[in-house]
Amino acid sequence: MARPRADLPPAAMLRALIDAEGRLAVRVTPGARAEGIAIDDGRVSVKVRARPEDGKATAAVLALVATALEVAPSNVELLRGATSREKLLRIAPFAD
Template sequence: MARAKADLPPPQAIHALADGAGRLAVRVTPGAREEAAAIVAGKLHLKVRARPTDGEANEAVLKLLAKCLCLPTSRLRMLRGATGRDKQFQISE
């Protein structure tokens, strides 16, 4: 049985969360049952299936964020939070 596709917030709503310099704060839940994205209290929350071992969860977060923003992963860069749940990404123009 195929999994249902995740409901993603509109890209414009996610872009609106970024500051003037293009920095976006993200809260991550690794090891979730399904991938999901939601805006909660003015912050983007991402759930990824990958476990936080050998950077697998960070890679999954990067891919899901790129999918949410309809951007290639090359336009995103993690600024901080490589080992924590709270991360900050730079969205390049």
């Protein structure tokens, strides 16, 4: 059975939440049934199927955010929160 496509908001909505220094705060739910990104009251929630083992969930978050923002995965960097559900990412094309 094929995996369903991730539920992603429009890239412009996510870009609006990136600060002037190119940072984006996200809350992660690893081990979810379906992958997706939701925006609720200015907060970004990311759900990934990967389990939080050996950085797999973090890597999945970076890839999903890159896909949603329509940038290369190498342009999304983890700044803080490697082992936390609360993560701070830097999006390279939007950093000054």
